[in-house]
Amino acid sequence: MIYLISGALAAAGAVVLLMILRALVAPARRLAATVQCSRAHLADRIGPLASRVAALRVALDRRRRRRNAG
Secondary structure (H helix, E strand, O other): OHHHHHHHHHHHHHHHHHHHHHHHHHHHHHHHHHHHHHHHHHHHHHHHHHHHHHHHHHHHHHHHHHHHHO
16 A cells, blocks of 8 residues: 555656646747857957957067067
8 A cells, every 4th residue: 555655756756747748848948049149149258358468468479579679
């Protein structure tokens, strides 16, 4: 008798868990799409910034070399 009750509770718990997971699938997909879009936008913004930082480093290195040479 206890085995039957335990089995029924386990089955009910599995059904509830599947219902919860099913309800979370759509928001998880939307979140994944939002993350992908945000990463793409951020990458588009970081590219030019990285090139500006690299150019600034080159300019600073040239300036230091001129000061040390003179």
